[in-house]
Amino acid sequence: MAATHTTNPVSVPGAEAKVSAPGPAPSRARRLARAVLPGPAPGANGAAMYRRWWLPWLWTAPAIACAVIFGVFPFLNTMLLSFTNAKPLGGAYRFVGLDNYTRMLDDSDFWLATRNSILYALIVVPLMVLLPLLLAVLVEKNLPGIGFFRSAFYTPVLASSVVVGLSWQWLLADDGLVNTWLQKAHLIRSAIPFLSDSWLILLSAMGLTLWKGLGWYMVFYLAALGNVPKELHEAAAMDGAGAARRFWHITVPGVRQAMMLVGTLTGIGSLRVFTEIYMLGSATGGPGGADRTLPFYIRDVGLDPITGNAGYGSAVSVALFLLTLGLTLLAQRLTKEDEA
Amino acid sequence: MRAKRLTRTLTCFAVLSLTAAGCGLSGGGSDSGDATAGGCKVDKGNVGSGKLTGEVKGDITFQTTNLKKDFGDFFNGVIKDFETAHPGTKVKWIDDPGDATFGQRTVADAQACTLPDVLNVDSPTATSLTKAGYLLNVGVKDPDAAKPFVPAFWKSSLMKDPSGASVHTVLPWYTGGILLTYNTDLLKQAGIDPAKPPTTVFGLFADYEKVAKAAKGKFYATMANPVWRIPADWDQMNIKTLSADGKSAVFADDPRTVQWVEWMTRLYKEGAMPKDSLSSSNDPSTLYSQGKVAYGSTNPSFVRFVQQNSPSVYDKTAVGQQPFDALGHTTGAPQYIATAATSKNAPTALAFSEFLTNAENQTAWCKDPKVVIFPTTSASLDDPFFQKVTGDDPFAQARKLVAEQLKTATAYQTNISSAMQNAIVAQVQLAMQGKKSAADAVKDAQAKANEMLKQSS
Numbered sequence: 001m002a003a004t005h006t007t008n009p010v011s012v013p014g015a016e017a018k019v020s021a022p023g024p025a026p027s028r029a030r031r032l033a034r035a036v037l038p039g040p041a042p043g044a045n046g047a048a049m050y051r052r053w054w055l056p057w058l059w060t061a062p063a064i065a066c067a068v069i070f071g072v073f074p075f076l077n078t079m080l081l082s083f084t085n086a087k088p089l090g091g092a093y094r095f096v097g098l099d100n101y102t103r104m105l106d107d108s109d110f111w112l113a114t115r116n117s118i119l120y121a122l123i124v125v126p127l128m129v130l131l132p133l134l135l136a137v138l139v140e141k142n143l144p145g146i147g148f149f150r151s152a153f154y155t156p157v158l159a160s161s162v163v164v165g166l167s168w169q170w171l172l173a174d175d176g177l178v179n180t181w182l183q184k185a186h187l188i189r190s191a192i193p194f195l196s197d198s199w200l201i202l203l204s205a206m207g208l209t210l211w212k213g214l215g216w217y218m219v220f221y222l223a224a225l226g227n228v229p230k231e232l233h234e235a236a237a238m239d240g241a242g243a244a245r246r247f248w249h250i251t252v253p254g255v256r257q258a259m260m261l262v263g264t265l266t267g268i269g270s271l272r273v274f275t276e277i278y279m280l281g282s283a284t285g286g287p288g289g290a291d292r293t294l295p296f297y298i299r300d301v302g303l304d305p306i307t308g309n310a311g312y313g314s315a316v317s318v319a320l321f322l323l324t325l326g327l328t329l330l331a332q333r334l335t336k337e338d339e340a
Numbered sequence: 341m342r343a344k345r346l347t348r349t350l351t352c353f354a355v356l357s358l359t360a361a362g363c364g365l366s367g368g369g370s371d372s373g374d375a376t377a378g379g380c381k382v383d384k385g386n387v388g389s390g391k392l393t394g395e396v397k398g399d400i401t402f403q404t405t406n407l408k409k410d411f412g413d414f415f416n417g418v419i420k421d422f423e424t425a426h427p428g429t430k431v432k433w434i435d436d437p438g439d440a441t442f443g444q445r446t447v448a449d450a451q452a453c454t455l456p457d458v459l460n461v462d463s464p465t466a467t468s469l470t471k472a473g474y475l476l477n478v479g480v481k482d483p484d485a486a487k488p489f490v491p492a493f494w495k496s497s498l499m500k501d502p503s504g505a506s507v508h509t510v511l512p513w514y515t516g517g518i519l520l521t522y523n524t525d526l527l528k529q530a531g532i533d534p535a536k537p538p539t540t541v542f543g544l545f546a547d548y549e550k551v552a553k554a555a556k557g558k559f560y561a562t563m564a565n566p567v568w569r570i571p572a573d574w575d576q577m578n579i580k581t582l583s584a585d586g587k588s589a590v591f592a593d594d595p596r597t598v599q600w601v602e603w604m605t606r607l608y609k610e611g612a613m614p615k616d617s618l619s620s621s622n623d624p625s626t627l628y629s630q631g632k633v634a635y636g637s638t639n640p641s642f643v644r645f646v647q648q649n650s651p652s653v654y655d656k657t658a659v660g661q662q663p664f665d666a667l668g669h670t671t672g673a674p675q676y677i678a679t680a681a682t683s684k685n686a687p688t689a690l691a692f693s694e695f696l697t698n699a700e701n702q703t704a705w706c707k708d709p710k711v712v713i714f715p716t717t718s719a720s721l722d723d724p725f726f727q728k729v730t731g732d733d734p735f736a737q738a739r740k741l742v743a744e745q746l747k748t749a750t751a752y753q754t755n756i757s758s759a760m761q762n763a764i765v766a767q768v769q770l771a772m773q774g775k776k777s778a779a780d781a782v783k784d785a786q787a788k789a790n791e792m793l794k795q796s797s
Contacts, residue, residue, distance in 0.1 A: 087472070088447060089447055089451065089468055089471065090379050090451050090472060091472055091473070091502060169620070172616075191616075193615060193616065195616040196618045196619065196773075282565065283758070284762045284765055284766045286619050287618050287769040287770065287772075288767070288769050288770040289762070289763075289766040300759050300763075303444060304758060305443060305447050305469075305757070306467055306471065306756075306757035306759075306760075306796065307793060307795070307796040308796065312795065
């Protein structure tokens with residue numbers, strides 16, 4: 001077939017002659033035509049005859065276009081905006097150099113939001129890496145009724161963040177379920193101010209994030225656990241290793257890559273947390289705005305149509321991006337060192 | 341070679357993207373001499389001085405927020421009437437869910453030059469769209485536009501355009517009204533006469549204190565989050581939140597502001613408000629319906645909520661006049677109908693805006709038994725439905741109390757941005773928790789508000 005095609009060009013008249021007869025270099029127009037026009041490529045065999053350099057780009061063009069329109073362009077636009085005093089509703093703007101960045105350095109609200117975001121990541125990430133793994137180990141075995149527990153752990157993932165937030169408000173209110181139980185059990189005398197103390201609001205929001213994410217990452221780990229050879233567990237058990245020892249020395253190394261991925265994804269998610277704080281701390285971000293995270297702060301300073309400053313909001317967004325990038329690179333470096 | 345070519349192409353694309361971003365940002369008009377509004381090219385007649393002329397014809401879009409479910413028949417009827425009165429017109433009704441992102445989505449529509457031709461907006465959204473130049477100056481485009489409306493409501497539609505000039509870019513639509521709602525049973529337990537509501541804000545606070553002392557934590561007077569009271573209470577006390585030109589915050593200059601914060605702090609400490617409601621987004625509806633809060637929302641529609649959700653509490657519910665205090669009447673923040681300056685059929689859009697907000701249609705909607713709202717047109721308020729109220733149920737009383745003052749109201753609610761409101765509220769919350777003195781909280785709140793105003797100017 002290939003030979004037939006080579007000797008019978010289908011759509012580029014004269015191609016055969018050009019292949020077989022050495023001579024002066026083809027003109028620029030001919031080279032372009034050869035590269036662009038359909039039909040067999042000269043001097044190629046098999047499927048390669050019909051392959052053109054631009055074909056892969058053609059197939060990936062929709063994906064590239066989406067990435068550029070929804071990812072690259074907004075990112076570059078945000079970078080550009082961060083050096084301006086642009087307003088959320090557009091209108092005239094001017095470049096202000098590094099003013100937005102120097103303002104950030106002296107902005108105590110920005111640093112408070114940064115502290116909250118970092119704290120959120122530092123507490124949530126390790127727990128989110130470990131707890132779903134433990135859950136996955138618990139529900140991994142095919143026991144009667146295990147499906148119920150798997151479903152139960154996964155259910156919070158399906159619930160809307162707003163509904164979950166409202167449920168947690170009811171749970172954590174002064175006369176909510178948690179305080180009522182604790183009081184009835186005589187463990188506390190007065191209600192714990194889960195929803196009015198800024199530290200407790202932040203911790204409660206972290207709890208909400210964990211509760212909602214456990215099921216998702218549990219499923220993730222269940223898939224990863226399937227790749228850990230059972231023989232290793234059997235051999236270790238025969239050698240007298242207990243469950244905890246086997247977990248640390250077989251299971252954890254076996255799912256190390258999955259743990260790193262969960263850690264990275266959770267880290268990015270934690271730095272971007274908004275809904276949980278909004279649901280438990282309302283529009284101010286807790287009393288006095290003390291629980292605001294960086295995305296919350298970006299909304300406050302950058303997006304308000306009347307008093308917002310899109311330029312400053314963009315500068316804070318860039319800071320959030322750099323923080324996320326820094327933590328991700330740090331995690332990657334730690335992984336490499338660990339593996340080495 | 342190909343890789344280099346690709347790199348060059350991508351570089352060009354990136355540069356073009358950056359340039360495009362710059363173009364998108366610049367807005368505010370072009371050098372070509374075309375008419376622009378908020379950076380969008382528009383028909384010359386839509387901007388500048390001079391009455392809007394042109395045939396009322398063609399298709400327009402009309403956007404409301406969350407009205408189709410309950411009032412679909414009414415609005416479809418209004419649209420049909422308009423289309424019949426103006427052959428050749430077609431109104432496409434879009435009913436947005438009106439969730440928390442509505443404002444931001446409207447802003448995105450405006451930036452993309454795709455605002456609906458006619459849209460329902462609240463005061464903050466109207467202010468921001470006017471400031472960016474996206475709305476038709478109805479005061480100029482139809483010099484008779486003001487005629488049907490109560491003067492105070494027409495005055496409330498005065499907003500600053502991109503040049504800082506005050507213009508009327510919206511038509512007043514309906515207002516919810518403000519009044520006191522309370523549980524007479526709980527007030528009696530606190531030794532308060534429900535028939536004699538207080539006449540000042542601090543008088544109301546004194547009643548809250550009585551409730552706190554009598555209830556001893558079994559029930560509360562109201563909710564703690566100051567977001568429900570700022571700037572409404574200050575307006576009522578005639579405390580100026582902003583300067584006359586709207587360019588600076590001045591509430592700290594009035595000593596009564598500190599007194600107000602001191603009252604709130606004392607009430608919170610004494611248990612007049614649930615501790616966990618300090619930064620909660622929940623209004624009193626739920627707790628009031630459970631009989632745990634003595635004073636309900638200041639919105640007449642709230643009475644209907646109680647009737648539907650808690651008949652036993654409804655039986656104990658009464659309404660009274662909101663304390664007029666230094667202002668002498670309550671302040672309203674009506675809903676508005678705006679016409680987009682970017683409309684391709686601006687004469688039709690403006691005609692529909694005026695048709696929708698005329699006295700006849702406002703009166704008809706306000707009489708709908710599913711809603712407790714009030715019209716903003718003088719003729720509607722003269723209707724016997726509002727003037728000759730019979731019956732002593734809370735609804736009839738609410739209608740009577742609100743309608744009788746709407747015609748004579750002379751001021752309207754101060755319009756501050758959500759971000760600024762949150763910044764002020766946050767400082768008051770710190771004072772209520774005892775983390776700051778009232779004086780410091782007010783001073784810091786004003787500083788933060790001024791910082792926001794400065795960055796937006």
